[in-house]
Amino acid sequence: MNDMSVKIGGVNIPGRTALAPLAGITDRSFRMLCRQQGASFAVTEMVSAKGLAEGSERSNQYLDFEADEFPISAQLFGSEPEVMAEGARVVAERNPDIIDINCGCPVKKIVTKNAGAALLNTPDRLGQIIVGMVRAVDIPVTLKIRSGWAQADQAVTVARIAEDSGAAAIAVHGRTREAKFAGRADWDIIAEVKNAVSIPVIGNGDVRGPEAAKEMMQKTGCDLVMVGRWAIGNPWLFKRMEVFLNTGELLPEPTDRDRLEMAVHHLKASIAFKGLRYGVLEMRRHLAAYIKGVPGATPYRRTLMTEDDPNHLMDLLGQIKAGVAA
Ligand SMILES: Cc1cc2nc3c(=O)[nH]c(=O)nc-3n(C[C@H](O)[C@H](O)[C@H](O)COP(=O)(O)O)c2cc1C
Structure with a gap:
């Protein structure tokens, strides 16, 4: 174990940076790229515990990680202790390293069902959820929270309850539910x-x-840093962070050619895992991020965002690449 590693329960995390859970983004292909580019672990998109407990095929599709991604954390959302425990049992059959509880999602559809950030308002129930999940599985259970609902006044209480209930780590997004992503x-x-x-x-x-x-890390003393939006179109960020944290060396930013090559590589991986239709469709947000700021890419943007044919997409990415400096 090098001195940059951290233990979550019994799981060795080999560095200090993690890819945050991002619904619609952190699918298998993106998690793999980020791991290959230095992220010490990644978290799946949030998965419904109820869906898993009821055997929903759609929910199960989110549990598409393989051993080459380990260590991996699978995130569950839900609000009922028994359902969360059952969801955890289903997840554990897929052998992730960690199971995470979503206590931060601000979306109305989720919080009106008392899940996501609404769990911050019901700390006793959250404690029961954690205890039940910890009993149900023999891998570490962690939480990802926001600072509070309306004010940043719930995180400390929730963190103490989480620790007392057996949680192995806690991720803190420093915004309230009401702030969503503002400020x-x-x-x-x-x-x-x-x-x-x-x-x-x-x-x-x-x-x-x-x-x-x-x-x-210096200001907060946190053990790991977790990055979400800033990794989209920028998986290199993890290696750059790990090296900087480790040695103080600032590696160069990827070149425009690097970006376009990664876009093609990512597109191929996405299609390999999800098939043509969804593999292309779900790459759109990533493609937009890869080409952002690349000189000469703007006229291609609209077509890249609407094109269904992967060969044409790759041609277009090749044309943009031909126009940028080596
Ligand atoms: C599109 C999108 C999807 C997200 N999905 C999830 C999710 O499924 N589970 C979760 O805990 N947080 C989710 N988040 C929140 C992020 O994990 C993270 O906490 C937030 O983006 C702040 O970190 P950042 O500044 O590094 O992006 C999502 C955020 C975005 C923008």
Whole structure:
């Protein structure tokens, strides 16, 4: 174990950076790319515990990780302790390293069912959920929370309950549910949680680059940094953060050619895992991110966002690449 590794329960995390769960984004192909580019672990898109407990094929499709992604964390959302425990049992059959509980999703459809960030408002129930899941499976159970519902005043209480209930780590996104994604992430609350518990704390929110990762770790004392939006179109970020945290060396940003080559590589992986239709469809947001700021790419954007034929997409990416500097 090098000194950059962290233990979550019995699981060795080989570095300090994690890919955050992002619904619609952190599917198998993107998680794999980020792991290959240095992320120490990745989290799946959130999966419905109820869906898994009821045997829904759609929910099961999110559990598409393989051993080459380990360590991997699978995230569940839900609100009923028994259903969450049953969902955890179903997930555990797929052998992930960690199961994470979503306590941060701000979306109405989720919080009106008392799940996601609404769990911050029912800490006793959350405690029961954690206890039930920890009993149901023999892998670490973790949480990902926001700082609070309306004010940043719930994270510390929730973190203490989580630790007492057997959670193995806690990720803190420094925004309230009401803030959704507005304003700047509040890193002070991450420091407060770190001071309140002895399980590993994972800091999250607005880590856009290697310097920010270091700054967050220094300011909050968090054990790991978790990055979501800033990794989209930018999986290299993980290696750049790991190297900077480890050695202080700032690796160069990827070139425009690197971006276009990664876009093609990612598109191929997406199709290989999801088939032509969904493999292409679900790449659109990634493609937009890969070409953002690439000189000469703007006229191609609309076609890239609507084209269904992967060969044509690859041709277009090749044409953009031909126009950028080597
Ligand atoms: C499109 C999108 C989907 C997300 N899906 C999830 C999710 O499924 N589970 C979760 O815990 N957080 C989810 N989040 C929140 C992120 O994991 C993360 O906490 C947030 O984006 C802040 O980190 P960042 O500044 O690094 O992006 C999502 C965020 C976005 C933008």
